[in-house]
Amino acid sequence: MTTSQTPTTEDLVRRAAELVPLLRKRANWMEENRRLADDVLDGLADAGVFKMRVPARYGGYESDVRTVSRVVAELARGDGSTAWTVAVWNISTWIAGLFPDATQDEIFSGPDVRVCGILSPTATAVPVDGGVIVNGKWAFNSGVQQSHWNTNAVILLKPGGEPEPIMTAIPIKELEIVDDWYTSGLRGSGSVSTVARDVFVPRERFLSMGPVLHEQYSSERNAATPIFRAPLLPTACSTVSGTAQGLAKAAIEAFHERLPGRKISYTGYAEQREAPLTHLQVAEATVKSDEAEFHAQRAATLVDVKSLNGESWTTEERARVRLDMGAACQRAKEAVEVLNTASGGSSIYSHVPIQRILRDVQALNLHGVMHPNTNYELYGRVLCGLEPNTHYL
Incomplete structure (x- = not known):
């Protein structure tokens, strides 16, 4: 239930979007120092990002996965590392809500616990x-x-x-x-x-x-709350998928920002934006970005709807969330690669965002649980009537 203290989904997404300029400004510093900047942490706290998956009795928002995924996607428009870390914090905070209530009292004893x-x-x-x-x-x-x-x-x-x-x-x-x-x-x-x-x-x-992987959790006070009825892996997978979705959008925005006035070297095109090749590249990247968003949001919607209705999960549905996560990663990577190819030799400089976005989305695709090939194989295996070859469903 939304109260005056509990922001709506749109409030949280808007607050995340307002942080994008700060994240872009601090992105290189965070790369060089291999951690989030203090002012970024402060901005995330002020935006309520650390409260999204905290139980309401501790001042949390109990946000659904669609909200968290959209917030993560907005943050990824500014910086992939920030979005990824926020996704991990929200997954792990949700996991803390599965522990016995006395343990939660200990964990959530202070504000903005990470x-x-x-x-x-x-x-x-x-x-x-x-x-x-x-x-x-x-x-x-x-x-x-x-x-x-x-x-x-x-x-x-x-x-x-x-x-x-x-x-x-x-x-x-x-x-x-x-x-x-x-x-x-x-x-x-x-x-x-x-x-x-x-x-x-x-x-x-x-x-x-064992019980956790079958939605048998230890918290009594969270048992009736929809977000704490969800399964672990679908919750985690649909949360991190937002990072891929946002990185694809970041690449599109970064490319368009540099496009005006750019030429294609060693050709007759004084304006890159006039070349048919550019039109094809921009269209292809946008379609792939849209596909990444579709898969990320389809997974999040499935988790939220089934949790709200208290519905049980089939093996195929669990595998499909893994498939959606892998597809979101793959399509986002393809979108970024298209625009990186179109960005020219000057894009290899560290101050040009596309090279960082490319490295971030490549890293995302190499994650053991997120790897597209692994998830495609798993989903195809289930569709062929075989048992899944993993406990991580």
């Missing part, structure tokens, strides 16, 4: 009295240096039993930061590695992943 996280269980835990001891390393931990909590997947090693994946909630101050984020794309996301060395996690701060 929660990041990793779904790949690359650390281990052993049981002890009252909880588990965690050791291990997580790579690609986006935004962790500017976060308060980490929701990370871990393999619980049970004496005499089968290993079990769990999701832990750990304060950032209890983890070691490894500054290893030297990359070609999404540099501003600061996706460094983190290490746990004999970190104690009490029982109320970890969840068994």
